[in-house]
Amino acid sequence: MAAVALGRDFVFKVGFAEVCPTGLAEVDALAGGLPQGCLTEVYGPASSGRTSLMLAALAQSTGRENVCALVDASDAFDPASAAAAGVRLERLLWVRCGGNAEHALKAADLLVEGGGFGLVVMDLAGTPAVTARRISMTSWFRLRRAVEHTPTVLLVVEQQPHAKTCASLTLEMRRERAAWSSAPDAPSCSRLLRGIRVHVDRRKPVPAAAASFESRW
């Protein structure tokens, strides 16, 4: 994962009115960052780097002193990984929904309505696709309407895209390859899995574009 050295209050304009950087140079170059007042959808299969992108965005936003919120539908957030990625945990509100996607939707709605958060992430990546598909378009529209005209970035992480027209930016992610330590007892390796290479496709707005980044220990 290549973190980009952006200024603390860096907000730049590419296509959207105002965007916040994700902290990943390749993704920022591809998408221009995460648009404020809009719904951004990141989707892909397991181990495709969605969590890396999500936590990089949280690290960037909390690093700029913003208070952020994570609605964790499947209770999969690992605080140690997040702290290692640079997320300032004391500026993060973590809502654990224990596998209830409906609670996650309501919680995200409450947080966006409450206002004042720099980034609200709804993590549905661990929610079964069947359950996620049951979320009605009305709910997505309500979320989009709630975040509109606010400085909040609403990021949804899923296995498949569900927000459809409600999402202003849609990124599809997949893993290109995994890098393994050549020998488990090799002195140079710090962990067993050394990293993954992630391919990102921008599906929306058109025209589609692609980029890749490395996510390493």
Added chain:
Amino acid sequence: MFAAIHATSGDSERLLRLAQEFSPLVEQTAADTVALDADGLERIHGMPQQIAAALARRAVERGLEASVAIAANLDTAVDAARGFAGVSVIPYGDEAKYLGSLPLTLLGPTPEMQETLERWGIRRFRDLAALPELGLAERLGPEGLRLHKLARGAGDRPLVPMREPLHFEEEAELEYPVELLEPLLFVLARLLNGLRARLVSHGLATNALRLRLKLENRSEYTRTLRFPVPMLDTKAFLKLLDLDLGAHPPPAPIVKVCLEAEPAKPRAAQTGLFIPLAPEPEKLELTLARLRGLVGEGNVGSPELLDTHRPGAFQMLARPLAASPCRRVTASLLMRAIRPLRAARVQMASGQPVHVQAEGVRGHVTAAAGPWRTSGDWWTADPWARDEWDVALSDGALYRIYSEQGRWFVEGSYD
């Protein structure tokens, strides 16, 4: 004009209440002595002698054995009340003459000064008052001068009135027991409005609300709401009480409601163009209360890592927004935890995992690395030691599995 009452028997609480019957400006100079501002009392009681008599009469009615004195200055009144029995009225200008016979111990000199004065043969007010001021200042310093002034009855200390501790409480007795939340909220709204009006009139806000409910079964049910900042928003208070009582309903119908506010100075916040985004504390409190109602008490908060190497060790703090130094953002491969921990069945071949099966996770191992041995807390009663493996399964995902005491678990997936 000041009056002083010195009780030779009876408690100080009754003495204080007696003084407060006559004047709102009351100072308790000692446990058994109170002084009060008697200006204006002549309109009610007449001459100073009559005021003193009224005070003495009231003291007897209250069961207090007390001596009363009235003088033009506070210290003289107090010394006279403590020194003379019965009722004393000291005329203005004759203080030194009247106080002259009192013992010096009444002025409470320090033991060293008391000893010095004893050696000089100074035992009464008049002895000290007769000493030259300059010589006394040279030998005894400022404290000696102060005693000299008091002995002459020329004290000029102002009365420091006691302030009643501010108590913000509203209560309502209900005509019939209330079982539902909605009618209770109607009552609470009225109490909150009353409390708010009183707080505003004192220029205060509140950082805690204490709700005491007297129940039909004669028990009492108490709930306390604490706020991160002093607040005055009755709508927010009502909503917070609504959510709290919804989550923790009283066990029986309610017959009496008592609401108490802890006063605090209102928050003074300066807004700015370049302040980072953060929810307003009042709104955040409401949002947190709603989220707690939705997902449960312990599932909302800010995570804090514990000081241990044990994997997955953290605790939840009630609310975010704590200040801390900014840390460096580093790149890292991240893990999604699987909670609760899932036990797995792992097939091994030549010391390598070849097949993993757990709830929601199943596949042949296409790549693996391990074992990575970790252990910790061996010096405590709860040690841990495990062998970790990173595996790529045929379902396309990367997992961390580990074995501990011969049992396998899936810890999470890399993402």
